[in-house]
Amino acid sequence: MSDADQKITGFDLWYLSLPVVSARDHGIGRVDGACEVVVLRLTSEGGETGWGEASPWVVFTGSPEATYAALDRYIRPLVLGRKVGDREKIMLDADRAVAHCTEAKAALDTALLDLAGHISKQPIHQLLGGKCRDAIPLSVSLANPDFAQDRALLDRLREDGVRIVKLKTGFRDHAFDVMRLETLAQDYPEFAVRVDYNQGLDPEDALARVRDVATFRPDFIEQPVRAPLYDLMAQIREAIDVPLLADESVFGPEDMSRALREGICDGVSIKLMKSGGFARAQSVATMAASHGIGAYGGDMFEAGIAHLAGTHLIAATQAIDLGCEFYQARYYLAEDILETPFPCDGGHVQVPDAPGLGIRPDLDKLNHYCISRGRAA
Numbered sequence: 337m338s339d340a341d342q343k344i345t346g347f348d349l350w351y352l353s354l355p356v357v358s359a360r361d362h363g364i365g366r367v368d369g370a371c372e373v374v375v376l377r378l379t380s381e382g383g384e385t386g387w388g389e390a391s392p393w394v395v396f397t398g399s400p401e402a403t404y405a406a407l408d409r410y411i412r413p414l415v416l417g418r419k420v421g422d423r424e425k426i427m428l429d430a431d432r433a434v435a436h437c438t439e440a441k442a443a444l445d446t447a448l449l450d451l452a453g454h455i456s457k458q459p460i461h462q463l464l465g466g467k468c469r470d471a472i473p474l475s476v477s478l479a480n481p482d483f484a485q486d487r488a489l490l491d492r493l494r495e496d497g498v499r500i501v502k503l504k505t506g507f508r509d510h511a512f513d514v515m516r517l518e519t520l521a522q523d524y525p526e527f528a529v530r531v532d533y534n535q536g537l538d539p540e541d542a543l544a545r546v547r548d549v550a551t552f553r554p555d556f557i558e559q560p561v562r563a564p565l566y567d568l569m570a571q572i573r574e575a576i577d578v579p580l581l582a583d584e585s586v587f588g589p590e591d592m593s594r595a596l597r598e599g600i601c602d603g604v605s606i607k608l609m610k611s612g613g614f615a616r617a618q619s620v621a622t623m624a625a626s627h628g629i630g631a632y633g634g635d636m637f638e639a640g641i642a643h644l645a646g647t648h649l650i651a652a653t654q655a656i657d658l659g660c661e662f663y664q665a666r667y668y669l670a671e672d673i674l675e676t677p678f679p680c681d682g683g684h685v686q687v688p689d690a691p692g693l694g695i696r697p698d699l700d701k702l703n704h705y706c707i708s709r710g711r712a713a
């Protein structure tokens with residue numbers, strides 16, 4: 337029996353509540369207390385395991401409860417008994433079995449690749465075609481409603497060699513955003529600054545506020561208005577001379593196609609949690625690149641498994657060329673769930689070369705933070 341013929345015999349879920357170190361405000365939503373993520377473990381008949389993580393944000397992609405149900409009730413039966421090598425077909429079946437729930441499908445795709453990687457002893461980036469880069473510039477988001485705490489974080493980032501920050505804006509008044517941009521320019525000039533509204537602006541004053549922020553010459557301004565407002569995104573893009581990025585407006589290739597047609601952005605945030613898997617994420621990147629549009633590796637409120645999945649995606653996708661923001665494992669969670677720290681060094685995420693994702697989750701931590709565990713197969 338070849339490795340790819342091995343059957344999947346185990347499907348286990350952990351619903352985790354992971355404490356965070358501070359509140360964060362992001363345009364249309366707040367995170368405080370804890371993040372909730374769902375972790376999936378697939379087991380092959382040979383006893384190998386593959387892990388995946390679903391990291392929803394309820395105001396953005398969906399709820400953790402829906403994610404858990406999608407995996408537990410609708411995806412589990414179509415995975416058990418299937419061959420490890422049937423990833424493409426399994427993903428198609430998952431897409432048909434449950435609408436949306438892209439985070440659940442991202443977790444499934446990650447676990448299938450991690451399992452195949454451990455069986456074949458290859459890193460996921462190798463299974464995706466090989467890596468184009470060994471390290472990925474890290475951007476850390478500033479979203480603390482208490483800016484004094486973000487200043488302390490900036491000092492730590494400076495020491496750690498991080499040189500890109502993304503300022504979350506639009507959750508309070510415009511003066512607060514301007515004050516923080518002025519502080520960054522004056523006191524932290526070594527940082528490249530990106531701005532992300534997370535859909536936080538009202539249509540009436542969005543253009544005026546974005547125009548004003550553009551005078552600070554950030555690298556880009558991201559998603560100032562609600563996701564469906566494509567016309568307004570296009571108008572804002574037309575009115576400013578700083579690149580405009582789409583995040584919430586573009587989940588998968590279908591959205592990217594429309595975004596390109598309607599000219600709403602100069603760049604796009606690519607996330608496995610939005611695309612629902614690696615192939616669709618790579619399609620978005622390829623479509624963007626074919627129009628000369630840049631892409632970066634965004635994330636949700638993730639733990640280390642999802643960060644690793646994104647790291648392999650970017651390592652193997654040349655077109656995702658604006659770095660990544662996989663900072664939560666190190667800078668936001670009170671404790672991550674990996675056996676060894678998520679690999680960041682000198683302001684870059686280091687791409688692992690060990691089989692699969694490259695680092696395993698720590699089972700003790702999973703059980704410690706678990707508030708509900710799926711039934712064993």
Ligand SMILES: [Mg+2]
Nearest residue numbers: 532558583605
């Ligand atoms: Mg964003």
